[in-house]
Amino acid sequence: MLRAGGSPVKLVFLGTRGEIESRTERHEHHSALLFLHAGRRVMVDCGLDWLGKVAELAPDAVAVTHAHPDHAGGLRSGAPCPVYATDVALRAMRRYPIDAVAIRSRVPVELAGLRFEAFAVEHSLRAPAVGYRVSDGMTTVFYVPDVVMIREQSEALYGLQLYVGDGASLRRSIIRRRDGALIGHASIRAQLGWCATEGVPRAIFTHCGSQLVRGDAEALVAEVAAMGVERGLRADIAYDGLRLDLD
Numbered sequence: 001m002l003r004a005g006g007s008p009v010k011l012v013f014l015g016t017r018g019e020i021e022s023r024t025e026r027h028e029h030h031s032a033l034l035f036l037h038a039g040r041r042v043m044v045d046c047g048l049d050w051l052g053k054v055a056e057l058a059p060d061a062v063a064v065t066h067a068h069p070d071h072a073g074g075l076r077s078g079a080p081c082p083v084y085a086t087d088v089a090l091r092a093m094r095r096y097p098i099d100a101v102a103i104r105s106r107v108p109v110e111l112a113g114l115r116f117e118a119f120a121v122e123h124s125l126r127a128p129a130v131g132y133r134v135s136d137g138m139t140t141v142f143y144v145p146d147v148v149m150i151r152e153q154s155e156a157l158y159g160l161q162l163y164v165g166d167g168a169s170l171r172r173s174i175i176r177r178r179d180g181a182l183i184g185h186a187s188i189r190a191q192l193g194w195c196a197t198e199g200v201p202r203a204i205f206t207h208c209g210s211q212l213v214r215g216d217a218e219a220l221v222a223e224v225a226a227m228g229v230e231r232g233l234r235a236d237i238a239y240d241g242l243r244l245d246l247d
Contacts (some may be wrong), residue, residue, distance in 0.1 A: 009114070009136060010036040011164075011244040014057070015049060016237075018145075018168055018207045019070040022214050026239040030070045031145045031207040033164065034059070035134065040112035044132060044143055050074030061111045063103075065145060066129035067092035084109065086118065088128050105130060106152075119156040122149040122182040131156060145207035148175055148182040150194070157198035162244075165191045167205035167212050167237060170223070174209075185209070188235075189227055196231035203228065206238040 015029030023029075030047025034057070043059040047070040054062070054074055064072050064085040075083060078097040085093070090100045103109055108117040115137070118130040123146045131144030133156055142156055143164045150156050157163065168174060168185035175184040186194075188205050195203050205212075205224065212220055221237050228235025 008037075008245065009139075011141070012036060013206060013238045013240060013242040013244070014043070015047070016167070016206045016208050016240050016242075017049075017213060018209050019047075019068065020210050020213065022210050024213055026217055027208050027213045028240050030074070032074075033143055033145075033206070035112065035114060037112050037114060037136075042111045042114065042116075045071040045145065046074035046079070047071050048073035048076075052077055054078075055080045063111065063116055063132060064089055064093075065131065065143075066124065066127045068124065068127045068146070071146070072096075084111065084116070086128070086130060092127065119144075120151050121147045122151065123147055123185075124183055125178060125181055146185065147191070148173070148184050148186050153194060154198060157194065157200055160195075160198070160200045161202065163191070163195050163200045163203040164238070165203060165205050167207050168209035170211050170220070188224060192227055192231050192233065192235055195233055200233060202234045204236045204238050204244070208237065212237060 012034040014032040017027040030049040033044045035042040041059045043062045051074045059081050061081050062083045067089040075096050082101045083098040084101045084103050087102050105118050105120045108115050115135045117133040121129050121131050123129040129146050134141045139161045141162045147166045166185050169187045171189045173187040224235050
């Protein structure tokens with residue numbers, strides 16, 4: 001089990017739907033992950049589906065990966081706690097009534113006793129994104145719900161127990177190139193390749209695209225699991241309300 005300071009840490013997938021119109025009971029809300037530790041809560045990402053509901057979740061901190069509406073739009077009416085994000089993301093949220101705290105790539109911050117370290121990733125030019133490496137000093141999770149490429153992949157994924165990645169596409173990456181930069185989403189298959197290369201034992205995918213949301217859940221879960229087995233790791237698809245302990 002993931003532990004920090006002797007207390008168990010739980011991961012709760014509050015939402016697992018990407019920026020798509022389709023939604024189901026399994027994938028109803030925009031992607032958001034909650035870290036629970038010692039009676040405290042850190043929410044990572046807060047899309048439009050959470051607008052007016054953040055206070056009910058009672059987070060002690062919110063960390064934002066990037067300022068697209070499905071990751072930050074729920075903060076438009078404010079938050080009951082500090083909001084951590086990069087300078088560029090905070091500029092995009094400058095009209096939001098939030099207690100903003102700037103973070104820098106590769107400079108760790110402590111949130112609720114957990115070490116959060118942002119890593120720059122390729123995803124969007126208008127809303128540059130980061131992934132978060134979250135650690136208690138013993139067990140480490142990397143959360144990156146929107147990604148084409150991790151710029152410092154080996155450093156980001158080194159020694160992980162769990163990779164939480166981008167479920168926008170199953171086998172074919174959705175990528176465009178603009179001004180020399182990559183835009184879009186790496187496929188689940190591609191990300192499992194990254195995990196295999198870096199020795200990550202387990203991966204779970206959120207921010208699900210239409211293929212995962214509309215498809216047969218049982219068949220898709222089996223397909224992702226098989227893709228993981230082929231690469232020597234455990235792989236699964238997250239769903240809204242999933243609670244996870246790491247052992």
